[in-house]
Amino acid sequence: QCLGLASFFNRLLFFFVTPLTLVLLSPLLSLTTTALSKRVGRGGLWRTMLYRALEMSLVIIFFSYPIISDLAFQAWVCDTFTDKSGDTRMLRGDYTVECGSDEH
Numbered sequence: 001q002c003l004g005l006a007s008f009f010n011r012l013l014f015f016f017v018t019p020l021t022l023v024l025l026s027p028l029l030s031l032t033t034t035a036l037s038k039r040v041g042r043g044g045l046w047r048t049m050l051y052r053a054l055e056m057s058l059v060i061i062f063f064s065y066p067i068i069s070d071l072a073f074q075a076w077v078c079d080t081f082t083d084k085s086g087d088t089r090m091l092r093g094d095y096t097v098e099c100g101s102d103e104h
Contacts, residue, residue, distance in 0.1 A: 026057050
């Protein structure tokens with residue numbers, strides 16, 4: 001809750017945007033680490049930087065894919081609760097969101 005991730009939409013947005021941002025920043029980070037390490041491969045600085053950026057991007061995607069997929073599928077799963085006033089369908093990922101409402 002410190003990050004403002006209490007609502008389902010905020011969690012979904014955070015876990016979609018963060019990996020994308022890291023992947024977009026990976027060429028800059030790999031350029032910095034390549035320049036600082038002074039270990040340039042046969043193809044030169046840019047080729048080494050691109051290989052490292054690709055490697056970082058694949059690792060980020062590999063670890064973030066299951067989390068993002070799970071959250072995306074939770075957006076469609078609803079649980080039904082029965083009380084005296086009738087049946088209520090709530091979003092499984094966030095029980096404050098009623099299925100079929102404008103917020104859903």
